[in-house]
Amino acid sequence: MSDHTNSSQTASAESTVETPLVWDHLSDVRTRLHQADGLLFGTDFDGTLSPIEENPDSPEPTETNLRSLRALRDHPQVSPAVISGRGLADLRERVGIEGVDYVGNHGLELGIDGQRETHPDAEAAEPVIEDICQTLGDRLAGIDGTVVENKGVTATIHYRMVDREEVKTVQNHVKEVVSELGKDEVEIHDGKESLELRPAADWDKGTAISQLLAHTEVWLPLYIGDDTTDEAAFEEIRPDGITVHVGDNHKTAADYRVRTPAEAEVFIRWVVTDGLALVESTDDTR
Numbered sequence: 001m002s003d004h005t006n007s008s009q010t011a012s013a014e015s016t017v018e019t020p021l022v023w024d025h026l027s028d029v030r031t032r033l034h035q036a037d038g039l040l041f042g043t044d045f046d047g048t049l050s051p052i053e054e055n056p057d058s059p060e061p062t063e064t065n066l067r068s069l070r071a072l073r074d075h076p077q078v079s080p081a082v083i084s085g086r087g088l089a090d091l092r093e094r095v096g097i098e099g100v101d102y103v104g105n106h107g108l109e110l111g112i113d114g115q116r117e118t119h120p121d122a123e124a125a126e127p128v129i130e131d132i133c134q135t136l137g138d139r140l141a142g143i144d145g146t147v148v149e150n151k152g153v154t155a156t157i158h159y160r161m162v163d164r165e166e167v168k169t170v171q172n173h174v175k176e177v178v179s180e181l182g183k184d185e186v187e188i189h190d191g192k193e194s195l196e197l198r199p200a201a202d203w204d205k206g207t208a209i210s211q212l213l214a215h216t217e218v219w220l221p222l223y224i225g226d227d228t229t230d231e232a233a234f235e236e237i238r239p240d241g242i243t244v245h246v247g248d249n250h251k252t253a254a255d256y257r258v259r260t261p262a263e264a265e266v267f268i269r270w271v272v273t274d275g276l277a278l279v280e281s282t283d284d285t286r
């Protein structure tokens, strides 16, 4: 397991150089796919498979991305996985494709080969998260647009729809309630227009992707995502894996980026139409 603290320091030191667009490096991606015996295709959900929506309840994967995921699943030397901050059950329902591995709650809930596994510390923190969500629901009731989403072992406080001048108030309430009720078991992490409440457990998207890799042969990992929590996955698999950040955040550990979810869709489609043929063309020694 890599040391995430060290690797994130390395990443921020390197981030003065702008992360190049993957389109300018497709030959490198092609070479690595050609050398690979198989592909672990990992992807984030919100902002990657689905466009970011105002309302956290509405996002669905685009039709093209669903088609791509099915094609990846049907390839014998590819194992696709969707890794998200959403709860495992919610994620599985939204994507709805059998034979894909799902990881929920930023790596705390794993659904690999149909088996569910939850971090024990995360399971223990569930009643504490419940308590915090109820109290926050009351305290934030007067602030329009706040959404308190209890995801079982974690929670997300969304403020995308909140007036800009009220965002600070929302954040202060969250800090207050977590310090009152969190019992040092709950941490606050910055999300996209949201705060994530997570148990102090050491599984993240990076450990998730290494657990997924342990289920494959020695396959090449590829990971694409737009969140700060996706950085742990990038750090885990680079420089050997193919890492693609979605967005204009130049402080990413990923080697490449695409600008928008629409470009992510085009890249994922490219992996299916061009990339899979390269994985297929590898000599089969069996």
Ligand SMILES: [Mg+2]
Binding pocket: 044, 045, 046, 047, 048, 225, 226, 227
């Ligand atoms: Mg995302």
